[in-house]
Amino acid sequence: MQTFAYMAMAIALGAIVAIYMPMNGQISKHLDSAIAANIVFYMIGLLTTVLLLAIFVPFDTMKKVSTIPPYLFLSGIMSALMIFGMTYLMPILGARQLFILIIAGQIIMAMLVSHFQLFKVPSDPLNTRKLLGAALVMAGVLVSVTH
DSSP states (O other): OHHHHHHHHHHHHHHHHHHHHHHHHHHHHHHTOHHHHHHHHHHHHHHHHHHHHHHHSOGGGGGGGGGSOGGGGHHHHHHHHHHHHHHHHHHHHOHHHHHHHHHHHHHHHHHHHHHTTGGGOOOOOOOHHHHHHHHHHHHHHHHHHOO
């Protein structure tokens, strides 16, 4: 039952991404700038995260920030570039095509990260079945994004 709940949460998060990125694209249109929309996105995100931190996390937790390996802070840069890129590309590619291509990239990279256990994720070695499944998804991507 717990696994089902986690899977349902993951699907809900995917649905949220499909909603919030077009919304951020609209903010970009209102501001005439994808970069300015990124600032708004992260300001609201920061306020929300600070609120969640205040409610759910012991204050002493933040003292551990100095123990984080510096290369892991690149994730913040990646996040900003990801949101900016999606905000910029949304009006060009449209939601369907953008998300299909993003999911294709996620599948490819997730397979590599899991296979090589990068960033201490659980091992999930590649095998013929997984490669075939990924190939089928990529074939679907090609069929869906070509006109």
